[in-house]
Amino acid sequence: MLDFIEDLGHGIYAIDTGFQRPRFDAAYLMVEDGRAAFIDTGTNHAVPRLLAALEALGLARDAVDWVIPTHVHLDHAGGVGLLMQSLPQARALIHPRGLRHLVDPKALWLGALAVYGEEEMQRSYGKLVPVPAERAEASVDEQLLMLAGRPLRLIDAPGHARHHHAIWDARSRSWFTGDTFGLSYRAFDVDGRAWMLPTTTPVQFEPEPLKATVARLLDAEPLSMQLTHYGRVGGSVDEVRRLAAQMLAQVDEMVALALSLRDAPDRHDKLKAGLRDGYLTRLRAHGHAAGADAADWLALDAELNAQGLEVWLDRVPR
Template structure:
């Protein structure tokens, strides 16, 4: 497993060190001696980013932007600590995320509700606030400049309402966070990637996610840079798989009976069956147990997110006489 992967167009994927090797990538873009960072990993990821910048000959003062696709802590937990080390950088984040970066207390509470407070602290440590004057709201259509290299912000809800994707005109590629799913390199078969949608708590919206994926495709991208894990091509094929698997997961959730733990267990079992079917479809060389183990945490979070989505539908349903 490589800690740093050099991609075309001055893009580098840095392993954040979160969880296991090549689970979560931090992307660095180096252009004309300046740099930008897309997603930050956790507090523990900060030394890794600084070490790679030093190896590339980029001083911390030459980093102009830290761009967050969204504020889930595996993507944004290290933002405050990293900004302390990058004196000239501005933090780009969805408008819904601005206050949470300036005051991360509610963000922490939401994460602790998912993982439990003790486990959340083990994963992420203390979340450092970012001074409000260094935060730039990322509104749909905004353009960002890095030494003449242009980036465009797209508001892409579905995985979360505070999610953006970032279009890199030079690379003809998007930095997609979780909107274009996850694609672990262990599942690659003869260079063909596998992508799986993430429905994690608490803001999954299948219709919005379908629309966001289609909007990304409208740019005819040559590649996508996913946080989990880095560069994929064959974008149209993977988008088709994502659309199909979003609908399949939704169908599993809608078929689940009851509520609470029993419903969660049933949804999780259905998601595991989807993985088995995908293994047969793609001809993975991984054993069934190895495939399920690689996706274990993702399937658990997806099941939680689908449950929250089901509950939101019931709250929204009008009363009938």
């Protein structure tokens, strides 16, 4: 097996897309009776790895029936159009609020360009390739999709983004959560225990819908969650609930911090510093040393979460 592919059992494989750093961004390949589906793709630069994963597992490119981005942020869906050029039988299943943005990615590109700038867009994402409209369809809440007879249930999952759905696999009793269940980096595992943090990346973070989505995910009593950032967490219903509580407590803390800094003249810098300090404090309570390396690892999340909280703050009523 290639070193960027992890066999998670139940015909599920996590593929490290190579985005930003190792074990930061995952795409998933599900295989059932010789047929396959990708859930999230990473960026254009990940496409060679995704195709190599098919080859490593002895699957032809025309064995892929579905490409399902959890939402259209580019670290999850930037490679969908390019990947589908190599998958002649695949259809893309996209949240209805995101469908038009992958069929015509101009607005998606411009929105990301405003956040990251031209140089970073080219370095990290590459030119976006449209998904052919005739090969794309919108998901619906509570949709049941079959992969070679294996049922996959999709639900609308707002909170991180309004163009977000989550995918339930009854076989493994796990959700593919995109960003709705937060982030958990394997570098921060302590004695096999994961540590979570929320993601409030711009521009559609909404705390109450996020809490409602997490409650809906927990209603299925999942044994594990398959995160894009990064990999599988959980292992039991109780452990998944512990991680959910940890993540949601931080949502409340982050919202309170943002509200306390609403009118601060140096709001962004204070918000970013407050987030970073909160993460490191929680990491130490988790049993991690949380030194300079951890601060460096979390710097990007602190920056993007601060930006997202500010977008939310500017539209929430006083």
